[in-house]
Amino acid sequence: MPELPEVETVKRGLAPVLEGRVLERVVLNRENLRFPFPDGFGQALMGRRVTSVDRRAKFLLITLDSDMVLIAHLGMSGSFRIFHGPPPAADPHDHVVFLTSENVEIRYNDPRRFGFMDICPKAGLADYPMLKKLGPEPVNPAISGKVLGDRLRRKGSPVKAALLDQTIVAGIGNIYACEALFMAGISPRRKAATVQGGRAEKLAHAIENVLVFAIKAGGSSLKDHRQPSGELGYFQHSFQVYGRAGEPCPRCGGGMLIQQIVQSGRSTFFCSSCQR
DNA sequence: CGGCAAACCTGCGAGC
């Protein structure tokens, strides 16, 4: 599910109910997600006050007053839900439950369990393996065409694959890679290193635009993603190419139909006429 | 080292 806009939506939903609150209880309903929960996971969190909720790429970073950081990744199907009143019956995939000092219940649900949670001292965060190799954030501030072009220059792979490479730019996933390339008029099959100059500028702007609009829409709800409030995101209604194989291209209209191909194991949607 | 397929796991829709 979650690419940068969805994780940002989760971050914005969790911040008001977590920041300044104490984690009174942490309940693990199983011993692992993608990885086992680390030893002492619950003990490190319980009784601690949350000082901030942040996002880096697709990772949520919840910092505690002990200067420990809870690192959470939603994988493909993870979601957080907030319950202010009496919570509904537990779902089989409600794997982690947090109860705050305001008596708010926060549940982490993840059917596929590709997500994970870990703890790391704040001082060691920069060396955390999954964080240390991440490329720059693409929004806030926006990545420049120059920086993007420089980072794509060393890639021999197609530009679509390069956008999914979190060490080139952080936070872009399959949907927004397809959408950004369409907006920029760049073929997903084009060699990444050839996206330079004006093309790199266009792509950088497209990435920023699509991500900013998706965040405003609360992300894209295809299947699992929900805002922590329970509301659906609605950016999926704005997809130009993703999931639209066989439909007319929204730009050249009657001409080409949206094509679907597979690149490094992931579906790519594009218009072979508008994207070069 | 770079690039790609496979692996991790569950659920759902399409097709028979």
Next chain:
DNA sequence: TGCTCGCAGGTTTGCC
């Protein structure tokens, strides 16, 4: 109706 197959928003691993 019921089964099997393929595919899904991510990341790491291992194999050329």
